[in-house]
Amino acid sequence: MSEISQKPRFEPGAFTPYAFIMPAIVVMMGGLLYPVVMAFYLSFYDWEIGRKLADAPFVSFDHFVRMVADPQVWEVLWVTIRFGFWTITIEMTLGVALALLLEKPIRGASIFRTIFILPLMVSPVVVGLIWRYLFDARIGWINYYLGVWFGIEPQVWLGDPQLAFFAIVFTDIWQWTPFIFIIVIAGLQALPSEVVEASTIDGANWYQQIFLVKLPMIKSILVIALLMRLIDVFRGLEVMLIMTGGGPGRSTELLSLHIYNRAFDTQQLGYASAISVLLIAIVFGISTVILTMANPMKSKSDV
Amino acid sequence: MTGVVLKNVSKSYGTVNIIPDLNLQIEEGEFVVFVGPSGCGKSTTLRMIAGLEKVTGGQIFIAGRDVTWERPKARDIAMVFQSYALYPHMNVADNMSFALRLAGTDKSEIASRVKLAADMLELTPYLDRKPRDLSGGQRQRVAMGRSIVRDAYCFLFDEPLSNLDAKLRASMRTELALLHKKLDRTMIYVTHDQIEAMTMADRIVIMKDGVVQQVGSPKDVYNTPVNTFVATFIGSPSMTLVPAELHEEAGQLKVKGQGFELPLPDRLKQQAQASGAKVVTLGLRPEHFSAEARTQDFAPVELTVKVAEYIGSSQYLAAELGGASLTAAVEVGPEADLLSDGRYYFDTSRLYLFDPETGAAL
Numbered sequence A: 001m002s003e004i005s006q007k008p009r010f011e012p013g014a015f016t017p018y019a020f021i022m023p024a025i026v027v028m029m030g031g032l033l034y035p036v037v038m039a040f041y042l043s044f045y046d047w048e049i050g051r052k053l054a055d056a057p058f059v060s061f062d063h064f065v066r067m068v069a070d071p072q073v074w075e076v077l078w079v080t081i082r083f084g085f086w087t088i089t090i091e092m093t094l095g096v097a098l099a100l101l102l103e104k105p106i107r108g109a110s111i112f113r114t115i116f117i118l119p120l121m122v123s124p125v126v127v128g129l130i131w132r133y134l135f136d137a138r139i140g141w142i143n144y145y146l147g148v149w150f151g152i153e154p155q156v157w158l159g160d161p162q163l164a165f166f167a168i169v170f171t172d173i174w175q176w177t178p179f180i181f182i183i184v185i186a187g188l189q190a191l192p193s194e195v196v197e198a199s200t201i202d203g204a205n206w207y208q209q210i211f212l213v214k215l216p217m218i219k220s221i222l223v224i225a226l227l228m229r230l231i232d233v234f235r236g237l238e239v240m241l242i243m244t245g246g247g248p249g250r251s252t253e254l255l256s257l258h259i260y261n262r263a264f265d266t267q268q269l270g271y272a273s274a275i276s277v278l279l280i281a282i283v284f285g286i287s288t289v290i291l292t293m294a295n296p297m298k299s300k301s302d303v
Numbered sequence B: 001m002t003g004v005v006l007k008n009v010s011k012s013y014g015t016v017n018i019i020p021d022l023n024l025q026i027e028e029g030e031f032v033v034f035v036g037p038s039g040c041g042k043s044t045t046l047r048m049i050a051g052l053e054k055v056t057g058g059q060i061f062i063a064g065r066d067v068t069w070e071r072p073k074a075r076d077i078a079m080v081f082q083s084y085a086l087y088p089h090m091n092v093a094d095n096m097s098f099a100l101r102l103a104g105t106d107k108s109e110i111a112s113r114v115k116l117a118a119d120m121l122e123l124t125p126y127l128d129r130k131p132r133d134l135s136g137g138q139r140q141r142v143a144m145g146r147s148i149v150r151d152a153y154c155f156l157f158d159e160p161l162s163n164l165d166a167k168l169r170a171s172m173r174t175e176l177a178l179l180h181k182k183l184d185r186t187m188i189y190v191t192h193d194q195i196e197a198m199t200m201a202d203r204i205v206i207m208k209d210g211v212v213q214q215v216g217s218p219k220d221v222y223n224t225p226v227n228t229f230v231a232t233f234i235g236s237p238s239m240t241l242v243p244a245e246l247h248e249e250a251g252q253l254k255v256k257g258q259g260f261e262l263p264l265p266d267r268l269k270q271q272a273q274a275s276g277a278k279v280v281t282l283g284l285r286p287e288h289f290s291a292e293a294r295t296q297d298f299a300p301v302e303l304t305v306k307v308a309e310y311i312g313s314s315q316y317l318a319a320e321l322g323g324a325s326l327t328a329a330v331e332v333g334p335e336a337d338l339l340s341d342g343r344y345y346f347d348t349s350r351l352y353l354f355d356p357e358t359g360a361a362l
C-alpha cells in the first residue's frame, strides 16, 4: 500500500473565503459592471427616455461611425486633453514642492498642512458654486480685488472662452493640489531617515537629495497620484457643469460633461453611450500604459 | 594633531543632557570601538562626529581640522548604518558609486574603484542587482562597499552587524578587521556587544550615561577595569561582585566574605594597605575558577552548585560560595558529566577589589 497522502477532493472549508467576498462581488457587479455592460449595449441602439428599451431600434455601429466624424467630440476631447495637461502638470509640481517644503518639522508646518488640505474636504458641487461667485463679473471678489489692488478692469471671466478655461483650470488646481500634497508628504515622512542621512554623508546637496534620492524612492506613490488625477480628469464634471455649463461655446466642455449634455439635454442616450465607451477605452488605455511603464504594485520599497 | 579629537563635547536635547562633557583623542589609523549599554549616547556621539547631529558645546577635529560646524560632506568621513540605508532604487554598483558620481569623479576612476571594492567584498556577481534582491549579509557588504569606495579619512560604523545572525556576524567581524588592516584608515565603531568590541578594537571606549568610563586596549579593560561598571560590562559571563572585608591574619592580608576566605595577591597588597579600606567589593571572574589547582595562587573554594550548564569546553555553574551567589566557568574534559557540589579552585592572582562606595578599583 502506498504511503503517499492524497489531497482531498473536497475541503469543507474551501468555500468560506468566497462566502465572505460574495457581498463585495455582488455590489461590484450591480454598481459597476452592470452600467458598463449596459453602456456597451446601449451604444448599439437609438434610445430615448420615455420609450421602452425593447422598442429602441438597433443601429449597429452607426453611433461609432458618427462619433469618429463628429467635430464636437474631437473638440471636447481636445479641451479635455488641454485641461488635463495644465491641471495635472501644475498640481503635481505644486503639490510635490509644497510637500518638500513642509516636510521638515519647522514651526507652524502642521498648521499649514491642515490649511492646505481644507479644499479637499469641500464637495465638488460646492466648489463649483463658490468659484462661480468668486469669478462673477459683477459681484465677484476676484474682479473687485483685481481692481482695488492692481487697477485691472473687470473681466467677464466665465463669459470669455480663454478666461473661462483659465478659471476652471485654476479652480481644479485649487481643489486638487492638496490631494497630491497630502499623499506625497505621507510618502516623504515614511522614507527611512537613515537612507536620507546616508545621502547627506555621500555628499548630496539639497537639490540632489530631492531628485536623486527622495523622489525616486516615492516613485510608486507619484505614479498612483498621477493615475488618480488622470482618471478624475475624464470623470469629473460637477465643477464645470455649475461654473460654466461647458460654455462659452464648448470652451470648458470636458468629455464627461459632453456625454452628460448629450444624454440628458439632447436625449441621445444611445449616442452618449457610444461616447462613454470611447471614454472607457481612453481611460483604460492610459492606465495600462502607465501601469506597464511603472508598476507601483510591483516595486516593493523595502531597503 | 591628527586623527579624530573630541574636545569638551556636550549634547542636550532640550533640557535633557545626554552627553555632559566628552574628551577623546583617536589616533590616525586606529580602530576604536564605543561600547556601552543601550541609550548611553554611543550613536549620538558617532552622529556628532559625522555631522548628522549638532553639538551643544565643545569642538570636534578631524585630521587636525576643526569641523565642529562643517557639513558631513566636508568632513571626509564615510558611514555605515545599522539598517544599511542602501538606496532601494539603485543597483549595487550605483549604490557604491553614488558619492563618487556626486563628487564628479571621472568614469574610469569610478569603475576601477567599484571593481576593487566589489572584489574585496565578493560582490562582483551582484553589481546589477537591486538591494531588495540581496540577502541581509550581502546588503551589509554593499553598505561596507559604499563606504570603502569613498576612501575617506575616517570610517564610522553604527552597529553594522547587529542585524546579522551569529555566524555571519563572526565572519564579518574578521572581514572588518582585515579591511582595517588593508585600508589602514581611522575607524570608529559603535556596538553594545562587548565581544565585538574585544575582538576588533585597538582601543575600547566604554560609556555609561554619556560619560566615558574607561579608554584602553582590550587587554587593559579586561585586566585592569577602573570600576565595577567596566568590570561587569567586559567579560562574558559577567564578573560576580561580592561584599567582603579585608583583614590581617598572621601577617597575611586576606579578603573575607560571608562564609569564605581568600588570600590577597601580591599585586593588590600595596593598594589595599594604602587605601586603608576595610570593607571592599570583591570581583571574581567566572573563568578564573577551575577544577584543579594549576599554580600556587589557586585557592580552594567550596561551591554549592545550583545549576550547571554544558557549554562545550567548559560548564557554567550558578553556584554559592558561602553566602554569596556567583557564576563560575569551569573547563572540563570530554568525559565530564554535569558538575556538582564540591571543592573547586580560584586563581587569587586575578581577583579584583573595588571601593564599595564609589565602585572604583583599589
Ligand SMILES: Nc1ncnc2c1ncn2[C@@H]1O[C@H](COP(=O)(O)OP(=O)(O)OP(=O)(O)O)[C@@H](O)[C@H]1O
Binding pocket: B013, B016, B018, B036, B037, B038, B039, B040, B041, B042, B043, B044, B045, B191, B192
Ligand atoms: N531626538 C532626541 N530627543 C531626545 N532624546 C533623544 C533624541 N535622540 C536620542 N535621545 C536620547 O539620547 C540618549 C542616547 O541615545 P543614543 O541613540 O546615542 O543611544 P545609544 O547608546 O546609541 O543606544 P543603543 O545601543 O540603544 O543604540 C537616549 O537616552 C535617547 O533617549
Ligand SMILES: [Mg+2]
Binding pocket: B042, B043, B044
Ligand atoms: Mg545606537
